[in-house]
Amino acid sequence: MMYEGDAINQGYPNSSVTRYYNFDVARARLSPDGFEKEMIVINGQFPGPLIEANWGDWISVNVTNSVRDPEEGTATHWHAFLQQETPLYDGVQSVQQCPIAPGSSFTYTFRADHVGTSFYRSHYFAQIAGGASAPIVINGPQHQDFDYDIGPPILGLASQGNISYPFLSAGPGEWDGTIVNPENPLRRDTHILQPGDHLVTQFQADNPGIWPYHCHIAWHVSSGFYVNIMERPDDLLHRPKIPQVVDEACRDWNEWSRHNIVTQIGSGVKAKAKSRIRMMRQEQVGEQFHW
Numbered sequence: 048m049m050y051e052g053d054a055i056n057q058g059y060p061n062s063s064v065t066r067y068y069n070f071d072v073a074r075a076r077l078s079p080d081g082f083e084k085e086m087i088v089i090n091g092q093f094p095g096p097l098i099e100a101n102w103g104d105w106i107s108v109n110v111t112n113s114v115r116d117p118e119e120g121t122a123t124h125w126h127a128f129l130q131q132e133t134p135l136y137d138g139v140q141s142v143q144q145c146p147i148a149p150g151s152s153f154t155y156t157f158r159a160d161h162v163g164t165s166f167y168r169s170h171y172f173a174q175i176a177g178g179a180s181a182p183i184v185i186n187g188p189q190h191q192d193f194d195y196d197i198g199p200p201i202l203g204l205a206s207q208g209n210i211s212y213p214f215l216s217a218g219p220g221e222w223d224g225t226i227v228n229p230e231n232p233l234r235r236d237t238h239i240l241q242p243g244d245h246l247v248t249q250f251q252a253d254n255p256g257i258w259p260y261h262c263h264i265a266w267h268v269s270s271g272f273y274v275n276i277m278e279r280p281d282d283l284l285h286r287p288k289i290p291q292v293v294d295e296a297c298r299d300w301n302e303w304s305r306h307n308i309v310t311q312i313g314s315g316v317k318a319k320a321k322s323r324i325r326m327m328r329q330e331q332v333g334e335q336f337h338w
Contacts, residue, residue: 095181134256213230
């Protein structure tokens, strides 16, 4: 076992099980709200296919880029997963990997180290707004303590035809300014900030890698509202060799982008972080670090 006591989201068991999925990302004309529109979806459906696994399983997802007319890259990011020892499979294009070139595939392999419901989505420009997103459910032990049971997810209720949410009529309520339970803080990785508001984020530096910290409005990211956090860079030098699938993805993307105009989709800080890792490896271990 890789966990202690009730620390359900701070470790994981080893189930020795791998869950396999195959995704095809492509354009389609669908009517998610009753009006037909062009979308970018996964396996021809919206939302995309549900990923379901048990706590401690491995998840292997092969993603093929079939986006055409026009062609563009893609990448898949998995929300709420710690990616311990697998930072290069986090799915943020130009940070952990190059975009998946049209006609190419990329296989993500990572541990189900998080219990609960989350989602995955495209991390290439605004493809999430086009429909490339779907839920993930990681089943865990039912004996663990929890604060509140709010019932099934809203997405599940809506798919069953129940679109009445009476708790919304209660209003926003009032906060007295105190933290009710500091030992069990809010578990989420995306927050909504009102104009003039602020957010203080604190996390434990226990996962070496390059991690994006950015606004979740796509055009804000493209305008530069984006930074990279390089966590424990010295430890990155002792990580295993970059997986072949990552090198192949960059080779395919470099070849495709030589002959195609790529829309500007980032602020440039990503390139600086990559250059820093490349330089560290070349100086200390004498290896080429190709992107």
